[in-house]
Amino acid sequence: MTMKKDYAAVVFVLALAGCGGGQQSSAPTDTTLSQAMDTAGEAVSLDRLAVAEQQYRTAGERALARDDVTAIGDSGYNLATVQLDANRPQDALGTIAATRAALVVRGQSGDDAGLDLVQAGALHRLGRDPEAAAAATRAAGAQDSDIAEKGQFIRGLIADDSADHATLASVAAYFATLAGRIPPNWNADAKEIAARNLLATNGDARTAWQDALQAATIRQQQVAYRDMARALGVAARAADRAGDGQAALQLYARASQSARQAGDTVMADRWAKLAGASAGVDPFARPEPPAHTK
Template sequence: MSMNKNCATVALALVLAGCGGGQQAASPTDTTLSQAMDTAGEAVGLDRLAVAEQQYRTAGERALARDDVTAIGDSGYNLATVQLDANRPQDALDTIAATQAALAVRGQSGDDAGLDLVQAGALHRLGRDQEAAAAAVRAAGAQDSDIAEKGQFIRGLIADDSADHATLASVAAYFATLAGRLPPNWSADAKEIAARNLLATSGDARTAWQDALQAASIRQQQVAYRDMARALGVAARAADRAGDGQAALRLYARASQSARQAGDTAMADRWARLAGSSVPADPFAQPAPAHTK
């Protein structure tokens, strides 16, 4: 199936990807469906995920009424992606399973790489890395180059977290073969994987530090803050390995504050523990209510 998806981004601790799937579809004949998809896409761009989720549900309901296999797949992919962005990986998995069942009953029984990609990100977020790795391998074999690249990237994240140095090295080699012809939206992934591979193989920690910081800078420009925070965490590891403990503490503190505001409380807490007292108070937190007698 050719997936004509709106641009719902996967923020992987990863996650995860930009627009997945094929080319822009021909002018739709159902304006209610197309308007819901367009409104959802605009809401994603404004980080209004609750609005995007409701609009993708509306689009999906209309797609079911229309009995439109492509629209069902597109709506399900985008809805699961938004749920993953909202740090609700189990909801994303439930949406993927229901979407796959809806496609299967309409004769679409083959694997769908876009759904595999979101599934890999959700499973990884839940710590189910063996299942996540299998889904990432399927996504990495996609014909769509963006999905394939992001599948490779998730493979690398899982491998690093699992101390699977052989797989991490193979993913780093994959990105190395693309040197000099990487699209801008892939370069941050390449830099982060390179940094992780250097740290895993006891390579040059200062080079890893710089690679991770470059990945973070690119993601800041891409407004991919969860991914940016993760890259800052890698930079902190590299700084510590390079013997600059104070820089590592500052980077862990930055990663923690960024991740917390991006909704990734688990990683924020982990990096805060590593940063210790280096994490400053949040200057934008709501003040505690005054006690009245």
């Protein structure tokens, strides 16, 4: 089954923020359903994920009332993607499982690559990498080129984290075959994978450093800050490998500060430890509320 998705992925999206085809579904004839989808999409663009989640639930409820299999699939995909973007991977997995079940009882028993993609991102966030890799591989075989690209990218992230150099090299080769034909929104993924592969194969660390910084710059422009922070972390590794310890400390500090504000506290803490004193103090930390006195 192939469904068009309403929620254009904010790269992970992985985690893999969430990831997706970035296509727009045709407007449903049900005005309530259409308005809920539109409102949710606007909320996503403003990073108001709680509002988006509420509206995608509303859309999904209306889709069930309508018994509209395509709208059910779109709403479930969108809801799971928002939950993943809000750093709630377990909730995203629950939504994916329930959406698949709702599709099956309506005769849609085939695989859905979009759901596979979000599932891969959620499983990777939870450290369930063998399962994540299987889901990412299914997504990488999608007919939708955007979903396939993101599936390949997540395969590369998982492979690097798992020290699976063979798979990482195959993903790097996939992006290399697209040289000169990569759409702008894929450039950051290609650059990050290239950097990771160079580091894994003891290649030119300074080239890896430059590639990772380019990926970070693109993601800054895309307002994909969690992914930007991850690229900064790769740049820090490369700088350290290149022998520039001071630059590495600064990059780890930048990655930590960005990740923390983007809600990725696990990686923020890890990079802060690597940054040491360079991690600094958040100048925008909110003051503690005054202690209650009787």
